[in-house]
Amino acid sequence: MRIGLTGVGRIGAFHAATLHSLASVDELVLYDFVGDQARKAADGIGAEVVDSEDALLAAGLDGLVIATATPGHAPMLRKAIAAGVRTFCEKPVAATLDETIDLTRLAEASDTPVHVGFQRRFDHGYQRVQQAVAAGELGFIHTIRSHTLDQNPPHASYIPTSGGIFRDCNIHDFDVVRFVSGREVATVYATGGNQGAEFFKESGDYDTGGAMLTLDSGTVVQISSTRYNGQGHDVRTEVFGSKGSMCVGLDDTLAMVSAEDGVDFPKGPVHTNFMDRFLPAYQAELTAFFDVASGLRESPCTVRDALEAFRIAEACELSRMRGRPVSMDEVATA
Numbered sequence: 605m606r607i608g609l610t611g612v613g614r615i616g617a618f619h620a621a622t623l624h625s626l627a628s629v630d631e632l633v634l635y636d637f638v639g640d641q642a643r644k645a646a647d648g649i650g651a652e653v654v655d656s657e658d659a660l661l662a663a664g665l666d667g668l669v670i671a672t673a674t675p676g677h678a679p680m681l682r683k684a685i686a687a688g689v690r691t692f693c694e695k696p697v698a699a700t701l702d703e704t705i706d707l708t709r710l711a712e713a714s715d716t717p718v719h720v721g722f723q724r725r726f727d728h729g730y731q732r733v734q735q736a737v738a739a740g741e742l743g744f745i746h747t748i749r750s751h752t753l754d755q756n757p758p759h760a761s762y763i764p765t766s767g768g769i770f771r772d773c774n775i776h777d778f779d780v781v782r783f784v785s786g787r788e789v790a791t792v793y794a795t796g797g798n799q800g801a802e803f804f805k806e807s808g809d810y811d812t813g814g815a816m817l818t819l820d821s822g823t824v825v826q827i828s829s830t831r832y833n834g835q836g837h838d839v840r841t842e843v844f845g846s847k848g849s850m851c852v853g854l855d856d857t858l859a860m861v862s863a864e865d866g867v868d869f870p871k872g873p874v875h876t877n878f879m880d881r882f883l884p885a886y887q888a889e890l891t892a893f894f895d896v897a898s899g900l901r902e903s904p905c906t907v908r909d910a911l912e913a914f915r916i917a918e919a920c921e922l923s924r925m926r927g928r929p930v931s932m933d934e935v936a937t938a
């Protein structure tokens with residue numbers, strides 16, 4: 605397959621290397637609007653480089669990967685849908701709720717499939733707990749706890765266009781809560797804190813976030829996030845049911861030590877970032893995208909799914925700003 609990729613930064617360079625390693629990819633074409641970003645990545649993997657988004661779309665692609673900074677997603681996705689190019693788009697699909705609603709309508713009115721990059725849906729642990737919940741193995745689910753704790757903050761220039769900690773980071777937790785539970789969020793109450801670098805405050809963002817969600821089933825969900833988890837990168841989701849409980853991310857890589865005498869779990873080493881934590885899941889999601897691009901399967905994570913996760917993040921921002929619980933009915937939808 606001939607695959608194009610736009611935005612060759614942290615995740616874009618990583619996706620380019622993953623694409624290069626997959627047997628289905630014969631040719632890779634890269635674009636980044638910063639001069640030598642694409643060239644640097646292309647040199648190591650024998651990829652072509654083009655000098656504009658339009659040249660990328662005209663490069664005879666079987667599929668396109670959008671991995672630009674978040675504000676670049678919506679304009680490129682619109683062009684890709686108009687050109688009929690099957691597209692994998694990193695989360696979130698747009699920087700604002702209005703754009704996400706607009707893109708949902710556009711994608712649903714088009715025959716061009718779009719697969720959104722919520723890689724946790726391709727992680728074996730998340731798939732196992734989703735199957736256990738769906739099969740009733742855990743009974744009724746009374747509580748879910750899900751968190752995304754980064755060891756170190758991203759580069760300072762990432763934060764102003766990231767959308768904030770709920771839209772950028774916890775959006776993964778919002779997606780897996782929907783994926784694992786099969787339910788929708790009814791209400792949210794959110795807060796945030798800042799004790800780290802000034803650039804979070806300067807962007808109106810928080811380095812640490814927390815939210816309580818209630819699902820339409822009555823399940824209570826606790827969400828948290830931080831950019832400063834010194835012990836390591838810790839992504840964990842715990843699902844508690846009337847018959848049993850299950851945890852994703854509880855293994856010897858756990859970035860935590862026990863205060864109890866004689867406990868030597870976990871043995872380590874810890875994960876240090878999302879790329880080593882989810883490498884197999886990123887490989888699996890891009891492999892799944894080839895099936896989407898070949899017309900062999902429907903998108904496993906649609907723009908509608910991305911809208912629902914974004915709406916929860918939007919409700920969290922509203923709750924944090926107003927200091928009160930927010931009903932999902934207060935948040936616009938497509």
Ligand SMILES: NC(=O)c1ccc[n+]([C@@H]2O[C@H](COP(=O)([O-])OP(=O)(O)OC[C@H]3O[C@@H](n4cnc5c(N)ncnc54)[C@H](O)[C@@H]3O)[C@@H](O)[C@H]2O)c1
Binds near residue numbers: 638676
């Ligand atoms: N799924 C995940 O786990 C995951 C992890 C990290 C980042 N992301 C998402 O991926 C996106 C990129 O994140 P990142 O950490 O790689 O950011 P980054 O800032 O490191 O890289 C972004 C790259 O995009 C380029 N770029 C920006 N706008 C562009 C445009 N309009 N056209 C072409 N190139 C453009 C920049 O020059 C830069 O090279 C973000 O939307 C982020 O939310 C997803």
